[in-house]
Amino acid sequence: MDSIKVVGGSALNGVIPISGAKNAALPLMIASLLTDETLTLSNVPRLRDVALLTQILQNHGVDYSVNGKRNGQDDLEGQTLHLTAREIVDTTAPYELVSKMRASFWVVGPLLARMREARVSLPGGCAIGTRPVDFFIDGLKALGADIEIEAGYVVVKAPKGLIGNRVVFPKVSVGATHTIMMAATLAEGETEIVNAACEPEVVDLANCLKAMGAQIEGAGTPTIRIQGVKRLHGAHHAVVADRIETGTYAMAVAMTGGDVLLQGARADLLESAIEILRQTGADITETPEGLRVYRNGNGIQPVDITTAPFPGFPTDLQAQFMALMTRAGGRSCITETIFENRFMHVQELARLGAQIHIDGRTAIVDGVNTLRGAPVMATDLRASVSLVIAGLAAEGETHVSRVYHLDRGFERLEDKLTRCGAQIERISG
Numbered sequence: 001m002d003s004i005k006v007v008g009g010s011a012l013n014g015v016i017p018i019s020g021a022k023n024a025a026l027p028l029m030i031a032s033l034l035t036d037e038t039l040t041l042s043n044v045p046r047l048r049d050v051a052l053l054t055q056i057l058q059n060h061g062v063d064y065s066v067n068g069k070r071n072g073q074d075d076l077e078g079q080t081l082h083l084t085a086r087e088i089v090d091t092t093a094p095y096e097l098v099s100k101m102r103a104s105f106w107v108v109g110p111l112l113a114r115m116r117e118a119r120v121s122l123p124g125g126c127a128i129g130t131r132p133v134d135f136f137i138d139g140l141k142a143l144g145a146d147i148e149i150e151a152g153y154v155v156v157k158a159p160k161g162l163i164g165n166r167v168v169f170p171k172v173s174v175g176a177t178h179t180i181m182m183a184a185t186l187a188e189g190e191t192e193i194v195n196a197a198c199e200p201e202v203v204d205l206a207n208c209l210k211a212m213g214a215q216i217e218g219a220g221t222p223t224i225r226i227q228g229v230k231r232l233h234g235a236h237h238a239v240v241a242d243r244i245e246t247g248t249y250a251m252a253v254a255m256t257g258g259d260v261l262l263q264g265a266r267a268d269l270l271e272s273a274i275e276i277l278r279q280t281g282a283d284i285t286e287t288p289e290g291l292r293v294y295r296n297g298n299g300i301q302p303v304d305i306t307t308a309p310f311p312g313f314p315t316d317l318q319a320q321f322m323a324l325m326t327r328a329g330g331r332s333c334i335t336e337t338i339f340e341n342r343f344m345h346v347q348e349l350a351r352l353g354a355q356i357h358i359d360g361r362t363a364i365v366d367g368v369n370t371l372r373g374a375p376v377m378a379t380d381l382r383a384s385v386s387l388v389i390a391g392l393a394a395e396g397e398t399h400v401s402r403v404y405h406l407d408r409g410f411e412r413l414e415d416k417l418t419r420c421g422a423q424i425e426r427i428s429g
């Protein structure tokens, strides 16, 4: 298992290219199941989750090719995938594959809509909470599907096809919104999704589906209306910039000090986190090339945050923000409202000398002057990068083990940070 060694103390200066968003690329790839024509996706990040989803799609019969790297192309430029589901050869998504990545469960929507049946294993993914799938089941039932749970599989059938309906989610769910929106594109009549997720990745998926011939209104608002069509066709779509990667590097600069251009980053996808970072003392400006993040010798101000669905502060940046607050000049309170078990980084940050205690859904962080390097273990995707951020500001060496979590969602993290002066290296083994 690979680990990452970080020697703290260097400020970050330079340019970091921002990749396409993992959380947009995954549902976009799944959308290829909705048509027998080719869906071409550019700006796709090279990540373990993308590779795994490719395997899952191939198992359903999706032909897949990827454009090679061209002369003069930067190693960090995204790849272009061509996905063609001319014929769906298997409507089962097996446990061995789906258990490794939660988003792969979302194939249930397109498979059901196109093939009128699917058998999909209950999902896995980051162990950050119980993560049930009741909203998916109730939503697909509302569209007329029969659903049974058999031996760990969700078995869905709609022999006469799906029929549009009103789907009201009790709570905002990104994955359930993606899934019902995809399923409804091929249903008969109109579907209205109420209390839909407004995340930029939902808007990106809707834009791609529209380019494929779907009729969708309201993506990015809590009410989405989809008028079903008989068939969808091929399209070309570029994956939106990764707002979580953007926020992560912005927090790294806020932590170490320095001056970095996050190339291709979009401020409009991340306003709440940018506002909070400014309150901590970081200087963030929009430029035509992306976002410039700057912090000189000023200290880090403590700021309280509460995670919330978009446009609130993203739960996927909570761990990274906590790392930043460990060095703040005072106390901050970090409240997690989306997932009940998303504080696993706390005990690892404590190994570096952080002072944090948990009170229910709130972590109370008392900033310290010095963090000291230590061996730490990555417990999930965003927790792992929070340890890297802390390591960048710690005295001495930090070894982060189990970085396979990190590889799920951060494209060439060591390269990007090394280019800006960080002392960080991957140790294979």
Ligand SMILES: CC(=O)N[C@H]1[C@@H](OP(=O)(O)OP(=O)(O)OC[C@H]2O[C@@H](n3ccc(=O)[nH]c3=O)[C@H](O)[C@@H]2O)O[C@H](CO)[C@@H](O)[C@@H]1O
Pocket: 022, 023, 024, 026, 102, 103, 129, 130, 131, 132, 133, 134, 135, 136, 137, 171, 172, 173, 174, 175, 176, 315, 316, 338, 339, 340
């Ligand atoms: C691949 C991807 O895009 N993952 C993101 C997606 O995950 P994901 O789509 O899995 O997260 P959801 O938005 O569905 O989860 C939000 C909340 O709803 C609950 N819930 C969800 C579905 C359901 O059927 N029943 C239920 O109770 C969840 O347990 C959680 O408490 O959105 C999360 C919230 O922004 C992010 O942290 C993840 O990075």
Ligand SMILES: C=C(OP(=O)(O)O)C(=O)O
Pocket: 023, 101, 102, 103, 125, 126, 128, 316, 381, 382, 409
């Ligand atoms: C929690 C995440 O991913 P997943 O939903 O795939 O577990 C994430 O991207 O932070």
